[in-house]
Amino acid sequence: MTTEGQKIFGATLAQSLGSGLLATGITGMALYLYVRLSEQTHNRLEVITGAGISSVFPHRSVRIKEQYDRRLRSANRIDLIGLGLSSFREDYAREFAEWSRRANVRILVLDPDFPTKAQSLASYRDLEEGGTKGEIRADVEAFQKAVDNNAAIDRTRFEVRRMRSIPAINLLRIDDEIFWGPYLMTERSRNTPTLLVHRGGFMFDQLERHFEATWDAAAPAAQE
Numbered sequence: 001m002t003t004e005g006q007k008i009f010g011a012t013l014a015q016s017l018g019s020g021l022l023a024t025g026i027t028g029m030a031l032y033l034y035v036r037l038s039e040q041t042h043n044r045l046e047v048i049t050g051a052g053i054s055s056v057f058p059h060r061s062v063r064i065k066e067q068y069d070r071r072l073r074s075a076n077r078i079d080l081i082g083l084g085l086s087s088f089r090e091d092y093a094r095e096f097a098e099w100s101r102r103a104n105v106r107i108l109v110l111d112p113d114f115p116t117k118a119q120s121l122a123s124y125r126d127l128e129e130g131g132t133k134g135e136i137r138a139d140v141e142a143f144q145k146a147v148d149n150n151a152a153i154d155r156t157r158f159e160v161r162r163m164r165s166i167p168a169i170n171l172l173r174i175d176d177e178i179f180w181g182p183y184l185m186t187e188r189s190r191n192t193p194t195l196l197v198h199r200g201g202f203m204f205d206q207l208e209r210h211f212e213a214t215w216d217a218a219a220p221a222a223q224e
Contacts, residue, residue: 052201060170060181060194065091068194069176078105079173079211081163083125083183084139085109087190089146097152104157109210112137113160121166130186138223145220161218165196170194171211178207 057064072078072092078099082088085107099105112122122136140162147153147160170189172179176199182190197203 001107001114039197050201052197052199053195053203054177054198055196057194057196059191060179060189063190064179064194066173067179068174071177072099075099075103075174077173077175078103079171079215080105080107080170081167081169081211081214082108083110083122083167083170084136084187085143086139089139089143093146093150096147096158097150097154100154100158105159106215107158107160108163108167108214109140109160109165109221110136111219112140114162114164121164125166125183127189128183148223149201160221161215162221163214163218164215165217167214169207169210171207173208173211176204178204180207194213 017061057067072121078089087163096105110122110125112120114121120137122140123133126133126135144160167183169180169182170192178197179194180197181189181194182194183189197207
């Protein structure tokens with residue numbers, strides 16, 4: 001091989017090696033990024049799985065009613081925490097009696113007379129939500145009336161109690177799933193985000209304990 005040929009061969013070899021090293025470097029970097037992203041994705045999945053989060057919705061109540069409907073049709077256990085539950089009453093009051101024949105139902109609403117009728121937690125929450133003073137009281141009374149006036153409800157399996165604290169969250173448990181979300185300042189509760197969690201995750205267990213403690217501390221709602 002001539003000297004000129006050797007030079008050409010050397011330059012070609014160097015270029016090929018350089019291209020190969022560059023390709024190897026790019027491939028290595030891509031692999032590194034893929035592994036890191038996979039680790040992050042795996043970690044996120046572990047967190048979601050551990051918490052038992054099945055889904056997240058931007059709203060609750062009537063806006064995700066179809067999610068409730070298909071679960072409530074065959075529910076054996078229903079636990080509920082709300083303020084006045086006006087939307088829930090409007091949507092489901094006609095089904096209370098049927099539920100009570102096949103399910104254990106426990107419902108918590110806010111006591112509109114606590115700590116006093118003149119200065120109640122319900123009135124303060126009306127202000128926090130930007131609603132009219134007395135709105136929650138009227139909703140609670142309407143809910144109680146809907147229950148009291150329905151003679152077909154099995155009272156041994158369908159109970160309503162009044163909370164003597166402002167609930168930190170709204171909650172609807174249907175068998176082994178719980179819909180729950182926060183109460184936020186200046187925001188109607190029906191417009192707050194909702195998470196769906198299932199039994200097997202730590203969030204279900206914590207929310208179940210929260211409901212039981214709140215239920216035990218609540219006052220039975222006397223029939224009017």
